[in-house]
Amino acid sequence: MNKEKIACDVKRWAKIIRNDPQGDLYPNFLFFMTFYPEFRNLCYYRMGKFGGFFNVFCRQMDTLFLATPEIGPGLFIQHGFSTIVAAKSIGANCWINQQVTIGYSNETDCPTLEDNVTVCAGAKVIGKATVGENSKIGANAVVVKDVPPNVTVVGIPARIVRRDGIRRDEPL
Ligand SMILES: CC(C)(COP(=O)(O)OP(=O)(O)OC[C@H]1O[C@@H](n2cnc3c(N)ncnc32)[C@H](O)[C@@H]1OP(=O)(O)O)[C@@H](O)C(=O)NCCC(=O)NCCS
Incomplete structure:
Protein backbone atom coordinates (compact mmCIF):
# COMPACT_ATOMS: atom_id res chain seq x y z
CA MET A 1 0.00 0.00 0.00
CA ASN A 2 1.42 3.34 -0.98
CA LYS A 3 -0.58 6.06 0.77
CA GLU A 4 1.67 8.96 -0.26
CA LYS A 5 1.35 8.12 -3.94
CA ILE A 6 -2.43 7.69 -3.63
CA ALA A 7 -2.65 11.13 -2.00
CA CYS A 8 -0.64 12.61 -4.90
CA ASP A 9 -2.89 10.83 -7.43
CA VAL A 10 -5.99 12.24 -5.74
CA LYS A 11 -4.53 15.74 -5.79
CA ARG A 12 -3.70 15.56 -9.49
CA TRP A 13 -7.07 14.06 -10.50
CA ALA A 14 -8.87 16.70 -8.40
CA LYS A 15 -6.95 19.46 -10.14
CA ILE A 16 -7.68 18.11 -13.62
CA ILE A 17 -11.25 16.86 -13.22
CA ARG A 18 -12.72 19.06 -10.50
CA ASN A 19 -10.57 22.15 -10.93
CA ASP A 20 -9.72 21.80 -7.25
CA PRO A 21 -6.08 22.77 -6.65
CA GLN A 22 -6.27 21.85 -2.93
CA GLY A 23 -7.32 18.27 -3.73
CA ASP A 24 -8.16 17.28 -0.17
CA LEU A 25 -7.89 13.52 0.18
CA TYR A 26 -11.24 12.54 1.59
CA PRO A 27 -14.10 13.95 -0.40
CA ASN A 28 -12.05 13.53 -3.57
CA PHE A 29 -10.89 9.97 -2.91
CA LEU A 30 -14.48 8.78 -2.39
CA PHE A 31 -15.67 10.72 -5.44
CA PHE A 32 -13.07 9.17 -7.74
CA MET A 33 -13.49 5.67 -6.31
CA THR A 34 -17.24 5.92 -6.93
CA PHE A 35 -17.36 7.52 -10.36
CA TYR A 36 -14.00 6.85 -12.04
CA PRO A 37 -13.19 3.19 -12.68
CA GLU A 38 -9.80 4.24 -14.12
CA PHE A 39 -8.98 5.70 -10.72
CA ARG A 40 -9.90 2.37 -9.11
CA ASN A 41 -7.39 0.56 -11.32
CA LEU A 42 -4.68 2.99 -10.25
CA CYS A 43 -5.65 2.80 -6.60
CA TYR A 44 -5.75 -1.02 -6.55
CA TYR A 45 -2.39 -1.06 -8.31
CA ARG A 46 -1.00 1.13 -5.51
CA MET A 47 -2.59 -1.14 -2.90
CA GLY A 48 -0.82 -4.26 -4.19
CA LYS A 49 -2.35 -7.50 -2.99
CA PHE A 50 -5.09 -5.66 -1.05
CA GLY A 51 -6.32 -4.19 -4.34
CA GLY A 52 -7.56 -7.61 -5.49
CA PHE A 53 -9.71 -7.86 -2.36
CA PHE A 54 -11.42 -4.49 -2.91
CA ASN A 55 -11.93 -5.30 -6.58
CA VAL A 56 -14.39 -8.04 -5.55
CA PHE A 57 -16.73 -5.35 -4.13
CA CYS A 58 -16.02 -2.38 -6.35
CA ARG A 59 -14.82 -3.40 -9.79
CA GLN A 60 -12.00 -1.80 -11.68
CA MET A 61 -11.96 -1.49 -15.50
CA ASP A 62 -11.30 -4.79 -17.27
CA THR A 63 -9.72 -3.07 -20.26
CA LEU A 64 -7.02 -1.11 -18.47
CA PHE A 65 -3.83 -2.97 -17.54
CA LEU A 66 -1.14 -1.36 -15.38
CA ALA A 67 1.67 -3.90 -15.63
CA THR A 68 4.56 -1.61 -14.69
CA PRO A 69 6.74 -2.23 -11.62
CA GLU A 70 7.29 1.46 -10.81
CA ILE A 71 4.71 4.18 -11.47
CA GLY A 72 5.44 7.63 -10.06
CA PRO A 73 2.86 9.73 -8.19
CA GLY A 74 0.14 11.68 -9.95
CA LEU A 75 -0.56 9.42 -12.95
CA PHE A 76 -3.73 10.59 -14.74
CA ILE A 77 -5.59 8.15 -17.00
CA GLN A 78 -8.22 10.08 -18.89
CA HIS A 79 -10.05 7.06 -20.35
CA GLY A 80 -8.90 3.52 -19.69
CA PHE A 81 -10.61 1.94 -22.67
CA SER A 82 -8.30 -0.65 -24.19
CA THR A 83 -5.10 0.64 -22.65
CA ILE A 84 -2.04 -1.39 -21.70
CA VAL A 85 0.80 0.13 -19.72
CA ALA A 86 3.68 -2.34 -19.58
CA ALA A 87 6.70 -0.08 -19.08
CA LYS A 88 9.94 -0.50 -17.15
CA SER A 89 9.04 2.60 -15.15
CA ILE A 90 6.84 5.66 -15.36
CA GLY A 91 7.80 8.97 -13.78
CA ALA A 92 5.73 11.46 -11.80
CA ASN A 93 2.68 13.27 -13.17
CA CYS A 94 2.31 11.42 -16.46
CA TRP A 95 -0.93 11.43 -18.48
CA ILE A 96 -2.25 8.48 -20.49
CA ASN A 97 -5.29 8.37 -22.78
CA GLN A 98 -7.44 5.59 -24.19
CA GLN A 99 -6.32 2.90 -26.66
CA VAL A 100 -2.69 3.41 -25.75
CA THR A 101 -0.16 0.58 -25.76
CA ILE A 102 3.09 1.00 -23.88
CA GLY A 103 4.74 -2.36 -24.16
CA TYR A 104 7.41 -4.91 -24.92
CA SER A 105 8.97 -5.55 -28.33
CA ASN A 106 10.47 -8.84 -27.14
CA GLU A 107 10.85 -10.64 -23.83
CA THR A 108 13.02 -7.97 -22.21
CA ASP A 109 12.74 -4.61 -23.97
CA CYS A 110 10.07 -2.20 -22.79
CA PRO A 111 9.81 1.59 -22.54
CA THR A 112 10.69 4.06 -19.81
CA LEU A 113 8.63 7.22 -19.38
CA GLU A 114 10.24 10.05 -17.45
CA ASP A 115 8.32 12.71 -15.47
CA ASN A 116 5.40 14.65 -16.91
CA VAL A 117 5.05 12.67 -20.15
CA THR A 118 1.70 12.70 -22.02
CA VAL A 119 0.67 9.78 -24.23
CA CYS A 120 -2.36 10.78 -26.34
CA ALA A 121 -5.18 8.59 -27.62
CA GLY A 122 -4.21 5.54 -29.64
CA ALA A 123 -0.44 6.07 -29.40
CA LYS A 124 1.98 3.14 -29.18
CA VAL A 125 5.33 3.24 -27.42
CA ILE A 126 7.11 -0.01 -28.03
CA GLY A 127 10.41 -1.59 -26.97
CA LYS A 128 13.45 -0.11 -25.30
CA ALA A 129 12.54 3.56 -25.90
CA PRO A 149 12.79 15.81 -23.30
CA ASN A 150 10.44 18.76 -24.01
CA VAL A 151 9.26 17.71 -27.48
CA THR A 152 6.00 16.71 -29.17
CA VAL A 153 6.14 13.80 -31.60
CA VAL A 154 3.46 12.65 -34.06
CA GLY A 155 2.98 10.10 -36.83
CA ILE A 156 4.28 6.69 -37.86
CA PRO A 157 7.20 6.47 -37.41
CA ALA A 158 7.04 9.31 -34.88
CA ARG A 159 8.76 12.58 -35.77
CA ILE A 160 9.36 15.74 -33.74
CA VAL A 161 6.94 18.58 -34.54
CA ARG A 162 7.64 20.77 -31.53
CA ARG A 163 10.71 21.30 -29.35
CA ASP A 164 10.66 23.61 -26.30
CA GLY A 165 7.34 24.96 -27.58
CA ILE A 166 8.74 25.90 -31.01
CA ARG A 167 7.46 24.30 -34.22
CA ARG A 168 10.00 21.90 -35.78
CA ASP A 169 10.12 19.05 -38.26
CA GLU A 170 12.85 16.61 -37.24
CA PRO A 171 13.19 12.84 -37.35
CA LEU A 172 13.69 10.96 -34.09
C1 LIG B 1 0.11 16.25 -31.02
C2 LIG B 1 -0.94 17.20 -30.47
C3 LIG B 1 -0.85 17.19 -28.95
C4 LIG B 1 -0.78 18.60 -31.03
O1 LIG B 1 0.47 19.12 -30.75
P1 LIG B 1 0.87 20.58 -31.31
O2 LIG B 1 2.24 20.85 -30.83
O3 LIG B 1 -0.20 21.55 -30.95
O4 LIG B 1 0.88 20.31 -32.87
P2 LIG B 1 0.22 21.17 -34.05
O5 LIG B 1 -1.25 21.10 -33.95
O6 LIG B 1 0.87 22.52 -34.09
O7 LIG B 1 0.66 20.35 -35.31
C5 LIG B 1 1.98 20.30 -35.76
C6 LIG B 1 2.03 19.38 -36.96
O8 LIG B 1 1.78 18.01 -36.53
C7 LIG B 1 0.63 17.50 -37.23
N1 LIG B 1 -0.10 16.70 -36.22
C8 LIG B 1 -0.62 17.13 -35.05
N2 LIG B 1 -1.14 16.08 -34.37
C9 LIG B 1 -0.94 14.99 -35.14
C10 LIG B 1 -1.24 13.62 -34.96
N3 LIG B 1 -1.83 13.18 -33.85
N4 LIG B 1 -0.87 12.75 -35.94
C11 LIG B 1 -0.25 13.20 -37.08
N5 LIG B 1 0.07 14.49 -37.28
C12 LIG B 1 -0.28 15.37 -36.33
C13 LIG B 1 -0.15 18.73 -37.70
O9 LIG B 1 -0.95 18.44 -38.80
C14 LIG B 1 0.99 19.67 -38.01
O10 LIG B 1 1.59 19.28 -39.23
P3 LIG B 1 1.68 20.29 -40.49
O11 LIG B 1 2.33 21.52 -39.97
O12 LIG B 1 2.49 19.51 -41.48
O13 LIG B 1 0.28 20.50 -40.90
C15 LIG B 1 -2.35 16.85 -30.89
O14 LIG B 1 -2.50 16.95 -32.29
C16 LIG B 1 -2.82 15.46 -30.46
O15 LIG B 1 -2.46 14.44 -31.02
N6 LIG B 1 -3.68 15.48 -29.45
C17 LIG B 1 -4.31 14.29 -28.99
C18 LIG B 1 -5.28 14.62 -27.93
C19 LIG B 1 -6.05 13.41 -27.49
O16 LIG B 1 -5.52 12.34 -27.26
N7 LIG B 1 -7.33 13.61 -27.37
C20 LIG B 1 -8.24 12.59 -26.93
C21 LIG B 1 -9.08 13.12 -25.79
S1 LIG B 1 -10.32 11.97 -25.39
Whole structure:
Protein backbone atom coordinates (compact mmCIF):
# COMPACT_ATOMS: atom_id res chain seq x y z
CA MET A 1 0.00 0.00 0.00
CA ASN A 2 1.42 3.34 -0.98
CA LYS A 3 -0.58 6.06 0.77
CA GLU A 4 1.67 8.96 -0.26
CA LYS A 5 1.35 8.12 -3.94
CA ILE A 6 -2.43 7.69 -3.63
CA ALA A 7 -2.65 11.13 -2.00
CA CYS A 8 -0.64 12.61 -4.90
CA ASP A 9 -2.89 10.83 -7.43
CA VAL A 10 -5.99 12.24 -5.74
CA LYS A 11 -4.53 15.74 -5.79
CA ARG A 12 -3.70 15.56 -9.49
CA TRP A 13 -7.07 14.06 -10.50
CA ALA A 14 -8.87 16.70 -8.40
CA LYS A 15 -6.95 19.46 -10.14
CA ILE A 16 -7.68 18.11 -13.62
CA ILE A 17 -11.25 16.86 -13.22
CA ARG A 18 -12.72 19.06 -10.50
CA ASN A 19 -10.57 22.15 -10.93
CA ASP A 20 -9.72 21.80 -7.25
CA PRO A 21 -6.08 22.77 -6.65
CA GLN A 22 -6.27 21.85 -2.93
CA GLY A 23 -7.32 18.27 -3.73
CA ASP A 24 -8.16 17.28 -0.17
CA LEU A 25 -7.89 13.52 0.18
CA TYR A 26 -11.24 12.54 1.59
CA PRO A 27 -14.10 13.95 -0.40
CA ASN A 28 -12.05 13.53 -3.57
CA PHE A 29 -10.89 9.97 -2.91
CA LEU A 30 -14.48 8.78 -2.39
CA PHE A 31 -15.67 10.72 -5.44
CA PHE A 32 -13.07 9.17 -7.74
CA MET A 33 -13.49 5.67 -6.31
CA THR A 34 -17.24 5.92 -6.93
CA PHE A 35 -17.36 7.52 -10.36
CA TYR A 36 -14.00 6.85 -12.04
CA PRO A 37 -13.19 3.19 -12.68
CA GLU A 38 -9.80 4.24 -14.12
CA PHE A 39 -8.98 5.70 -10.72
CA ARG A 40 -9.90 2.37 -9.11
CA ASN A 41 -7.39 0.56 -11.32
CA LEU A 42 -4.68 2.99 -10.25
CA CYS A 43 -5.65 2.80 -6.60
CA TYR A 44 -5.75 -1.02 -6.55
CA TYR A 45 -2.39 -1.06 -8.31
CA ARG A 46 -1.00 1.13 -5.51
CA MET A 47 -2.59 -1.14 -2.90
CA GLY A 48 -0.82 -4.26 -4.19
CA LYS A 49 -2.35 -7.50 -2.99
CA PHE A 50 -5.09 -5.66 -1.05
CA GLY A 51 -6.32 -4.19 -4.34
CA GLY A 52 -7.56 -7.61 -5.49
CA PHE A 53 -9.71 -7.86 -2.36
CA PHE A 54 -11.42 -4.49 -2.91
CA ASN A 55 -11.93 -5.30 -6.58
CA VAL A 56 -14.39 -8.04 -5.55
CA PHE A 57 -16.73 -5.35 -4.13
CA CYS A 58 -16.02 -2.38 -6.35
CA ARG A 59 -14.82 -3.40 -9.79
CA GLN A 60 -12.00 -1.80 -11.68
CA MET A 61 -11.96 -1.49 -15.50
CA ASP A 62 -11.30 -4.79 -17.27
CA THR A 63 -9.72 -3.07 -20.26
CA LEU A 64 -7.02 -1.11 -18.47
CA PHE A 65 -3.83 -2.97 -17.54
CA LEU A 66 -1.14 -1.36 -15.38
CA ALA A 67 1.67 -3.90 -15.63
CA THR A 68 4.56 -1.61 -14.69
CA PRO A 69 6.74 -2.23 -11.62
CA GLU A 70 7.29 1.46 -10.81
CA ILE A 71 4.71 4.18 -11.47
CA GLY A 72 5.44 7.63 -10.06
CA PRO A 73 2.86 9.73 -8.19
CA GLY A 74 0.14 11.68 -9.95
CA LEU A 75 -0.56 9.42 -12.95
CA PHE A 76 -3.73 10.59 -14.74
CA ILE A 77 -5.59 8.15 -17.00
CA GLN A 78 -8.22 10.08 -18.89
CA HIS A 79 -10.05 7.06 -20.35
CA GLY A 80 -8.90 3.52 -19.69
CA PHE A 81 -10.61 1.94 -22.67
CA SER A 82 -8.30 -0.65 -24.19
CA THR A 83 -5.10 0.64 -22.65
CA ILE A 84 -2.04 -1.39 -21.70
CA VAL A 85 0.80 0.13 -19.72
CA ALA A 86 3.68 -2.34 -19.58
CA ALA A 87 6.70 -0.08 -19.08
CA LYS A 88 9.94 -0.50 -17.15
CA SER A 89 9.04 2.60 -15.15
CA ILE A 90 6.84 5.66 -15.36
CA GLY A 91 7.80 8.97 -13.78
CA ALA A 92 5.73 11.46 -11.80
CA ASN A 93 2.68 13.27 -13.17
CA CYS A 94 2.31 11.42 -16.46
CA TRP A 95 -0.93 11.43 -18.48
CA ILE A 96 -2.25 8.48 -20.49
CA ASN A 97 -5.29 8.37 -22.78
CA GLN A 98 -7.44 5.59 -24.19
CA GLN A 99 -6.32 2.90 -26.66
CA VAL A 100 -2.69 3.41 -25.75
CA THR A 101 -0.16 0.58 -25.76
CA ILE A 102 3.09 1.00 -23.88
CA GLY A 103 4.74 -2.36 -24.16
CA TYR A 104 7.41 -4.91 -24.92
CA SER A 105 8.97 -5.55 -28.33
CA ASN A 106 10.47 -8.84 -27.14
CA GLU A 107 10.85 -10.64 -23.83
CA THR A 108 13.02 -7.97 -22.21
CA ASP A 109 12.74 -4.61 -23.97
CA CYS A 110 10.07 -2.20 -22.79
CA PRO A 111 9.81 1.59 -22.54
CA THR A 112 10.69 4.06 -19.81
CA LEU A 113 8.63 7.22 -19.38
CA GLU A 114 10.24 10.05 -17.45
CA ASP A 115 8.32 12.71 -15.47
CA ASN A 116 5.40 14.65 -16.91
CA VAL A 117 5.05 12.67 -20.15
CA THR A 118 1.70 12.70 -22.02
CA VAL A 119 0.67 9.78 -24.23
CA CYS A 120 -2.36 10.78 -26.34
CA ALA A 121 -5.18 8.59 -27.62
CA GLY A 122 -4.21 5.54 -29.64
CA ALA A 123 -0.44 6.07 -29.40
CA LYS A 124 1.98 3.14 -29.18
CA VAL A 125 5.33 3.24 -27.42
CA ILE A 126 7.11 -0.01 -28.03
CA GLY A 127 10.41 -1.59 -26.97
CA LYS A 128 13.45 -0.11 -25.30
CA ALA A 129 12.54 3.56 -25.90
CA THR A 130 12.92 6.25 -23.26
CA VAL A 131 10.51 9.17 -23.45
CA GLY A 132 12.16 12.24 -21.93
CA GLU A 133 10.50 14.46 -19.37
CA ASN A 134 7.73 16.87 -20.43
CA SER A 135 7.38 15.24 -23.84
CA LYS A 136 4.09 14.53 -25.57
CA ILE A 137 3.29 11.59 -27.85
CA GLY A 138 0.54 12.70 -30.28
CA ALA A 139 -2.61 10.72 -31.03
CA ASN A 140 -1.93 7.47 -32.95
CA ALA A 141 1.83 8.01 -33.06
CA VAL A 142 4.12 4.97 -33.03
CA VAL A 143 7.34 5.42 -31.03
CA VAL A 144 10.11 2.84 -31.22
CA LYS A 145 13.11 5.12 -30.55
CA ASP A 146 14.15 7.39 -27.69
CA VAL A 147 12.24 10.67 -27.50
CA PRO A 148 14.20 13.64 -26.11
CA PRO A 149 12.79 15.81 -23.30
CA ASN A 150 10.44 18.76 -24.01
CA VAL A 151 9.26 17.71 -27.48
CA THR A 152 6.00 16.71 -29.17
CA VAL A 153 6.14 13.80 -31.60
CA VAL A 154 3.46 12.65 -34.06
CA GLY A 155 2.98 10.10 -36.83
CA ILE A 156 4.28 6.69 -37.86
CA PRO A 157 7.20 6.47 -37.41
CA ALA A 158 7.04 9.31 -34.88
CA ARG A 159 8.76 12.58 -35.77
CA ILE A 160 9.36 15.74 -33.74
CA VAL A 161 6.94 18.58 -34.54
CA ARG A 162 7.64 20.77 -31.53
CA ARG A 163 10.71 21.30 -29.35
CA ASP A 164 10.66 23.61 -26.30
CA GLY A 165 7.34 24.96 -27.58
CA ILE A 166 8.74 25.90 -31.01
CA ARG A 167 7.46 24.30 -34.22
CA ARG A 168 10.00 21.90 -35.78
CA ASP A 169 10.12 19.05 -38.26
CA GLU A 170 12.85 16.61 -37.24
CA PRO A 171 13.19 12.84 -37.35
CA LEU A 172 13.69 10.96 -34.09
C1 LIG B 1 0.11 16.25 -31.02
C2 LIG B 1 -0.94 17.20 -30.47
C3 LIG B 1 -0.85 17.19 -28.95
C4 LIG B 1 -0.78 18.60 -31.03
O1 LIG B 1 0.47 19.12 -30.75
P1 LIG B 1 0.87 20.58 -31.31
O2 LIG B 1 2.24 20.85 -30.83
O3 LIG B 1 -0.20 21.55 -30.95
O4 LIG B 1 0.88 20.31 -32.87
P2 LIG B 1 0.22 21.17 -34.05
O5 LIG B 1 -1.25 21.10 -33.95
O6 LIG B 1 0.87 22.52 -34.09
O7 LIG B 1 0.66 20.35 -35.31
C5 LIG B 1 1.98 20.30 -35.76
C6 LIG B 1 2.03 19.38 -36.96
O8 LIG B 1 1.78 18.01 -36.53
C7 LIG B 1 0.63 17.50 -37.23
N1 LIG B 1 -0.10 16.70 -36.22
C8 LIG B 1 -0.62 17.13 -35.05
N2 LIG B 1 -1.14 16.08 -34.37
C9 LIG B 1 -0.94 14.99 -35.14
C10 LIG B 1 -1.24 13.62 -34.96
N3 LIG B 1 -1.83 13.18 -33.85
N4 LIG B 1 -0.87 12.75 -35.94
C11 LIG B 1 -0.25 13.20 -37.08
N5 LIG B 1 0.07 14.49 -37.28
C12 LIG B 1 -0.28 15.37 -36.33
C13 LIG B 1 -0.15 18.73 -37.70
O9 LIG B 1 -0.95 18.44 -38.80
C14 LIG B 1 0.99 19.67 -38.01
O10 LIG B 1 1.59 19.28 -39.23
P3 LIG B 1 1.68 20.29 -40.49
O11 LIG B 1 2.33 21.52 -39.97
O12 LIG B 1 2.49 19.51 -41.48
O13 LIG B 1 0.28 20.50 -40.90
C15 LIG B 1 -2.35 16.85 -30.89
O14 LIG B 1 -2.50 16.95 -32.29
C16 LIG B 1 -2.82 15.46 -30.46
O15 LIG B 1 -2.46 14.44 -31.02
N6 LIG B 1 -3.68 15.48 -29.45
C17 LIG B 1 -4.31 14.29 -28.99
C18 LIG B 1 -5.28 14.62 -27.93
C19 LIG B 1 -6.05 13.41 -27.49
O16 LIG B 1 -5.52 12.34 -27.26
N7 LIG B 1 -7.33 13.61 -27.37
C20 LIG B 1 -8.24 12.59 -26.93
C21 LIG B 1 -9.08 13.12 -25.79
S1 LIG B 1 -10.32 11.97 -25.39
